[in-house]
Amino acid sequence: MQKEKTVSSFTIPIGPQHPALKEPGHFLITVDGEIVTKTVVRLGYAHRGIERALEERNYVQCMYLLERICGICSHIHATAYCHAVEQLAGVEVPPRAQAIRLLVAELERIHSHFLWLGVAAHEAGFDTLFMYSWRDRETVMDLLENMTGNRVNYSANLLGGVKFDVDDALEGEILKGLEFLEERTHHYLDVVKTDIMFLQRTSGIGVMTRRQAEVLGAVGPTARASGVARDIRVEAPYGAYVEHPVNIILEQDGDLRARFIVRLRELFESYRLIREVLETLPAGELVGRVPRRIKASETVSRVEAPRGELFYFVKSNGSDKPERVKVRTPTICNMLSVIKLAVGHQLADIPMILTGIDPCFSCNDRSVQIRSGDNLQVLTWEQLRQFGA
Amino acid sequence: MTKTEEALALASDMMENWAWETITVRPEPNRLDATLKSTDDLIPIVVALRVKRLGYLSAITGLDLGVEAGELEVLYHFCAAAAVITLRLRLPREAPVVPSLSEIIPSAEAFERELREMFGVEISGLKTPERLYLPDDWPEGVYPLRKDFDPSVLQ
Amino acid sequence: MDILRSFFAILIFPGGLCLLFVSLIYEWVDRKLLAQLQNRIGPRWFQPFADVIKLLAKEEVVPEGVDAGLFVGLPILALAGGLTAALYVPLFGLVPIYNFPGDLIVTLYLLSLLTLCMGLAGSNTLDRFSLVGATRTLTQLFSYEAPFLLALLGPAILTGSWQISDILAYTNSHWLLLTQPLGFLIAIIGLMGKLELPPFDAPEAETEIVAGALTEYSGRGLALFRLGKGVELLVGLTLIAAFYLGGVTNPVFFLLKTLLLLLIMVGVQSLMTRLRIDQTVGLWWRYGVLAVFVQWLGIIVLKGVLL
Numbered sequence: 001m002q003k004e005k006t007v008s009s010f011t012i013p014i015g016p017q018h019p020a021l022k023e024p025g026h027f028l029i030t031v032d033g034e035i036v037t038k039t040v041v042r043l044g045y046a047h048r049g050i051e052r053a054l055e056e057r058n059y060v061q062c063m064y065l066l067e068r069i070c071g072i073c074s075h076i077h078a079t080a081y082c083h084a085v086e087q088l089a090g091v092e093v094p095p096r097a098q099a100i101r102l103l104v105a106e107l108e109r110i111h112s113h114f115l116w117l118g119v120a121a122h123e124a125g126f127d128t129l130f131m132y133s134w135r136d137r138e139t140v141m142d143l144l145e146n147m148t149g150n151r152v153n154y155s156a157n158l159l160g161g162v163k164f165d166v167d168d169a170l171e172g173e174i175l176k177g178l179e180f181l182e183e184r185t186h187h188y189l190d191v192v193k194t195d196i197m198f199l200q201r202t203s204g205i206g207v208m209t210r211r212q213a214e215v216l217g218a219v220g221p222t223a224r225a226s227g228v229a230r231d232i233r234v235e236a237p238y239g240a241y242v243e244h245p246v247n248i249i250l251e252q253d254g255d256l257r258a259r260f261i262v263r264l265r266e267l268f269e270s271y272r273l274i275r276e277v278l279e280t281l282p283a284g285e286l287v288g289r290v291p292r293r294i295k296a297s298e299t300v301s302r303v304e305a306p307r308g309e310l311f312y313f314v315k316s317n318g319s320d321k322p323e324r325v326k327v328r329t330p331t332i333c334n335m336l337s338v339i340k341l342a343v344g345h346q347l348a349d350i351p352m353i354l355t356g357i358d359p360c361f362s363c364n365d366r367s368v369q370i371r372s373g374d375n376l377q378v379l380t381w382e383q384l385r386q387f388g389a
Numbered sequence: 390m391t392k393t394e395e396a397l398a399l400a401s402d403m404m405e406n407w408a409w410e411t412i413t414v415r416p417e418p419n420r421l422d423a424t425l426k427s428t429d430d431l432i433p434i435v436v437a438l439r440v441k442r443l444g445y446l447s448a449i450t451g452l453d454l455g456v457e458a459g460e461l462e463v464l465y466h467f468c469a470a471a472a473v474i475t476l477r478l479r480l481p482r483e484a485p486v487v488p489s490l491s492e493i494i495p496s497a498e499a500f501e502r503e504l505r506e507m508f509g510v511e512i513s514g515l516k517t518p519e520r521l522y523l524p525d526d527w528p529e530g531v532y533p534l535r536k537d538f539d540p541s542v543l544q
Numbered sequence: 545m546d547i548l549r550s551f552f553a554i555l556i557f558p559g560g561l562c563l564l565f566v567s568l569i570y571e572w573v574d575r576k577l578l579a580q581l582q583n584r585i586g587p588r589w590f591q592p593f594a595d596v597i598k599l600l601a602k603e604e605v606v607p608e609g610v611d612a613g614l615f616v617g618l619p620i621l622a623l624a625g626g627l628t629a630a631l632y633v634p635l636f637g638l639v640p641i642y643n644f645p646g647d648l649i650v651t652l653y654l655l656s657l658l659t660l661c662m663g664l665a666g667s668n669t670l671d672r673f674s675l676v677g678a679t680r681t682l683t684q685l686f687s688y689e690a691p692f693l694l695a696l697l698g699p700a701i702l703t704g705s706w707q708i709s710d711i712l713a714y715t716n717s718h719w720l721l722l723t724q725p726l727g728f729l730i731a732i733i734g735l736m737g738k739l740e741l742p743p744f745d746a747p748e749a750e751t752e753i754v755a756g757a758l759t760e761y762s763g764r765g766l767a768l769f770r771l772g773k774g775v776e777l778l779v780g781l782t783l784i785a786a787f788y789l790g791g792v793t794n795p796v797f798f799l800l801k802t803l804l805l806l807l808i809m810v811g812v813q814s815l816m817t818r819l820r821i822d823q824t825v826g827l828w829w830r831y832g833v834l835a836v837f838v839q840w841l842g843i844i845v846l847k848g849v850l851l
Contacts, residue, residue: 010672010675011672012672012673012676013672034821034822040517042519042520042521043521043522047522047523047524049533051507051534052533052534052538087417121817124817124818125742125743125745125817125818125819126816126817126818127582127742127814128581128582128814128815131582131583131584132582132583135583195817197743197816197817197819198817200817200819200820200823201817201818201820214445215494215495215496216495216496217445217446217494217495217496230445235392235470235471236393236419236470236471237471297416298416299416299417300417300420300466300473300475302447302468302473309447309468311447311448311466311468313448313450313464313466315452324450324452324453326448326450326451328447328448328450328500332499332500333496333499335499336495336496336498336499337496340495346820346822349820
């Protein structure tokens with residue numbers, strides 16, 4: 001561990017193991033008293049070598065691996081990948097499947113935002129809000145479990161469509177759940193806008209101006225809180241978003257409070273979208289046929305994950321395994337903004353600022369090193385399989 | 390014209406008619422790929438894109454075209470509305486070097502660090518060349534995303 | 545005989561073991577009430593006991609580079625301070641075991657001893673989280689201590705004595721809550737600051753600095769610090785109940801009044817976000833001190849007019 005202690009500055013490592021971080025990441029923060037003067041980021045603690053592993057698996061196997069890049073945004077990763085492969089293969093996905101994909105994506109967004117609300121409140125020390133919002137999140141997780149069988153990692157997509165259908169009973173449950181959640185969201189929005197002590201921890205903290213957001217390449221709710229209108233669902237609609245347009249939610253202040261408000265207001269938009277889709281769910285099949293071998297080509301697929309723009313670049317080579325799959329997750333874009341913003345703030349604000357971008361370290365890291373004592377072992381895939389067998 | 394079409398038209402014009410030589414292709418309706426002739430053109434083109442406020446740098450992808458081909462390719466993806474404008478550069482496998490964009494676009498730093506450690510592409514002018522994802526004791530000269538990566542080297 | 549009685553009183557009842565036992569029960573009440581307010585279930589009644597027993601059974605890791613004597617001795621000192629302070633307050637509604645002129649000041653000092661020990665313990669290590677935590681503990685000590693002390697000395701001014709039993713003679717029949725409301729408010733919020741309960745838990749903000757000053761502590765040392773905090777809670781509640789809520793003349797009143805105060809504290813805990821350390825200091829040195837001064841002015845005027 002680095003022990004840099006000059007007369008006035010002092011480095012504090014946040015991570016890789018730290019209660020503030022739900023996943024491992026390393027931020028070396030240099031402080032002068034309580035004011036931060038420099039931050040350096042180091043990732044890779046959850047690196048699993050996924051991009052490499054994808055090149056040795058066929059397209060179907062790849063999807064299962066990609067879903068597990070992240071627990072909270074698993075469906076959107078699968079959706080982005082399926083879009084890319086369907087574009088490469090020139091396959092048209094049936095409208096009902098597109099609509100159901102949108103449904104699950106929006107439910108996932110709701111789940112992710114509630115989770116984030118709780119975590120951010122916990123970072124601020126507001127445990128009561130944390131407990132309440134996670135209790136409400138159970139509603140959406142129950143809905144997803146009824147629909148897909150899982151609370152996280154829904155595995156709802158197939159190449160060419162979806163696996164699960166929505167029947168009337170499920171529709172009724174979803175609408176009921178949404179009613180409850182909408183009422184709660186109104187309450188939380190109220191709390192976030194007016195609770196004095198909460199405002200003290202969030203108002204004016206971590207301000208990112210519009211110019212900074214554009215230059216630093218921020219995406220997702222972080223950018224929208226600074227007034228930058230970046231939302232893939234609006235700019236480049238994909239799937240069922242073409243028939244069900246989304247209103248973009250913007251705030252101008254760019255501070256932590258604005259990020260809270262943007263995410264909560266996006267929840268209302270999600271509720272509206274889900275209701276709209278359920279009303280106009282087209283009849284039809286659930287799956288289109290995607291060939292096993294995909295002709296050599298390249299494509300780009302961009303979708304809006306709960307955290308921002310998710311970018312997939314897929315290159316096929318005529319075989320049944322992809323040549324290259326490049327995944328660029330939103331958190332890495334926003335991470336840099338955190339580093340630049342942190343300087344000049346107080347140490348106590350760092351976890352809040354970091355939480356404000358809704359970091360998902362799992363998404364970022366995609367080789368497993370097992371160290372026991374002085375013994376360093378690197379396991380290849382075959383060895384890992386033997387281990388598990 | 391929609392924003393996407395505007396962006397594509399402007400990018401087309403820029404790539405084909407301005408001071409540098411590029412080979413432009415439209416592989417999909419919303420994509421414009423421009424293969425640059427040399428790495429010296431990269432910075433001027435990116436500056437031009439920024440001056441014209443054409444899109445934002447969304448990702449930097451590295452491709453290994455194979456040991457026989459002897460080349461790596463680096464793709465810079467700029468996105469404006471639904472348009473994706475990609476700048477492509479071919480580099481020799483032996484000593485691939487590209488100039489860093491981090492002076493013009495700060496967010497490129499993270500992408501370039503990843504490119505460097507995964508493919509071994511040297512980024513000249515990068516102020517923070519430390520590893521981003523790979524562990525500190527990963528052996529030098531071993532680039533996981535190259536096609537000739539052999540995991541047994543790590544044992 | 546007297547010596548034996550004293551030992552019994554200090555070690556078994558009402559001090560010592562009995563005190564530790566009851567303080568753990570109070571800790572349970574605190575945690576359970578908080579959980580219920582947060583729509584959770586909360587721990588079962590023996591959880592704090594289980595925690596302490598488990599901690600005592602675990603290995604105590606003494607980190608490198610610390611002064612081992614201080615490291616091991618500070619928790620003992622802290623708990624001893626708390627237990628000693630308990631000797632002078634009307635614990636469980638019984639008459640204080642010992643009293644002498646000026647024992648109010650000594651008691652309050654002994655209560656602060658715990659915080660000082662924690663601050664020292666944090667500074668003792670090389671771990672940067674502990675250092676930041678220790679700095680915050682001591683900063684917070686400097687901010688709430690003055691208003692808290694003044695608030696508890698308010699009744700002393702009124703009765704004109706620094707001896708707890710004399711003050712009790714007055715407060716047992718008068719509810720100072722009515723005549724010194726500001727003092728009561730400051731006292732109870734000050735107690736929350738002293739115990740580092742939310743919203744004043746910046747010194748042990750787990751999401752920023754792991755566990756603050758106690759990060760490096762484990763096993764017996766941690767158990768002793770936690771017990772010390774529990775004792776401090778009980779002693780603090782007793783003092784405030786005795787001074788402001790019309791005295792604790794018998795165990796039933798003691799239970800009722802201290803639990804009422806605990807309820808208020810739990811309510812405040814669940815309602816508020818953690819304050820940053822600079823916000824805490826600002827709050828205390830502006831509003832805390834102001835409130836206490838107004839209160840004292842009130843007392844002095846009242847005393848001049850009435851008595």
